[in-house]
Amino acid sequence: MLVLTRLLALAAMLVSAAPALAQMGSQCLAMAQAAPPRLQAAYFRAEEAFRPRPIPAAAEPVTIRFVGHATFLITTPAGVTIATDYSGHAGPGVVPRVVTMNLAHSSHNTANPDPRIEHVLRGWNPAGGRAEHHLQVEDVLIRNVSTDIRSWEAGRVPDGNSIFIFEVAGLCIGHLGHLHHRLEPEDLAYIGQLDVVMVAVDGTYTMAQDAVVDTLQVLKARLVLPMHYFGQSTLERFLATLGVAFEVERSPMPEITVSTATLPRTPTAVVLPGY
Known part of the structure; x- marks a missing residue:
């Protein structure tokens, strides 16, 4: 229950912050600028939500x-x-x-x-x-x-x-x-x-x-x-x-x-x- 509560809070935070983050023009904030994280069961690990972002051309x-x-x-x-x-x-x-x-x-x-x-x-x-x-x-x-x-x-x-x-x-x-x-x-x-x-x-x-x-x-x-x-x-x-x-x-x-x-x-x- 604690994990779910924290995930919900994190998702809400990212939704509210996304416009400001996008305005920054940040390439690193791929997660924050995308859809909120998918809720998972209690074995969820925080790092699993952070997928590698696409690397731009050289x-x-x-x-x-x-x-x-x-x-x-x-x-x-x-x-x-x-x-x-x-x-x-x-x-x-x-x-x-x-x-x-x-x-x-x-x-x-x-x-x-x-x-x-x-x-x-x-x-x-x-x-x-x-x-x-x-x-x-x-x-x-x-x-x-x-x-x-x-x-x-x-x-x-x-x-x-x-x-x-x-x-x-x-x-x-x-x-x-x-x-x-x-x-x-x-x-x-x-x-x-x-x-x-x-x-x-x-x-x-x-x-x-x-x-x-x-x-x-x-x-x-x-x-x-x-x-x-x-x-x-x-x-x-x-x-x-x-x-x-x-x-x-x-x-x-x-x-x-x-x-x-x-x-x-x-x-x-x-x-x-x-x-």
Whole structure:
């Protein structure tokens, strides 16, 4: 009965949200823009509702460079540069056009971003409540889905983190930020289908590594970029936890180019050196 109640609530939410979501022009929100989910019996699993979306024709590649910790520098085909979980550094001499930040630790944000940065997107609302971003910058749509975090001082902090999603060149790229909990069906509905996921794999400050793997299996992204692991032994434990469900590749370079044509055929974790 509880499962049915939650499904009905999710279906109602998607019906009411669909016009606004469609107005966003989001390619990742295939489920939310389609018919409400089909009700199933109690063995229903949330991830079964999220079918892979049709992949558009091949487009120019997007470049993703691992700067370190939780910061990646994304460069779109139009040349828009985006630094994720920006703490003041995006590479030698680099001033990104857009930065995203999160609240959990000072290594994920800065109080003094370079004034030359055109768009500073905070994953939390300093005035309280939920941060909401929906920004089109040339060829990339940037939006966020807020999640809760925990802190030693305040306990649970509602909406203290944002998953930032970058939709560009037919790809849906998600940076999970400092995610502290498994995703709820409502979260998944607003995230949609991702192709690339950047995920913290430290196993302590964020989520346990087995919970991270469960989350990746629900998201069904074909390319996973590990981050936020503090040391090689932690990274190796995470890669072992992935098991046979994911291929593992190790890049000698901190940068990868990806397009709809070059996405891995099966879910693959690619380790980019950045520490």
